[in-house]
Amino acid sequence: MLKLPHKPPILFVRNVLSKEDDSAVVDTLFPKIPSLAMMMEAAAQSSCVFGDEDKEGFVISCQNVTLHGKPKGVSFKTHVACRLKNGLLSEIFFESRENDILIASGTLLLMLSK
Numbered sequence: 001m002l003k004l005p006h007k008p009p010i011l012f013v014r015n016v017l018s019k020e021d022d023s024a025v026v027d028t029l030f031p032k033i034p035s036l037a038m039m040m041e042a043a044a045q046s047s048c049v050f051g052d053e054d055k056e057g058f059v060i061s062c063q064n065v066t067l068h069g070k071p072k073g074v075s076f077k078t079h080v081a082c083r084l085k086n087g088l089l090s091e092i093f094f095e096s097r098e099n100d101i102l103i104a105s106g107t108l109l110l111m112l113s114k
Helices: 036-050
Strands: 013-019 023-029 057-067 075-086 089-098 101-112
Touching: 013 036, 023 036, 036 057, 036 075, 036 089, 036 101
Parallel strands: none
Antiparallel strands: 013 023, 023 075, 057 101, 075 089, 089 101
16 A cells, blocks of 8 residues: 555545556546546656655646546446656546447646655
8 A cells, every 4th residue: 555645535546556666557436426627636646656756746737638438337447557757747548448349548747845
């Protein structure tokens, strides 16, 4: 389990399924069928696999965020990739998959607190 300040029902991350240097697959679970905003939050939470767990982060920008299909359930695999890290800023690409079907994707710019 990752160390996050979130509490249910806002805590969506369950555990890390796999991790490489700059990418990971994280098991995410929602309390109800998620909105696109909830999937974006799950991706932001999942990005803590790349370090700095003691710092809080904030989404400051999003690009090319797309809902590819309508979610049917509450369990997803969130694929995250750190494309750029510069000091307190990180650019994270994400894909949310339900049963290997792409449901949402996009890029988030995150800023960590000092």
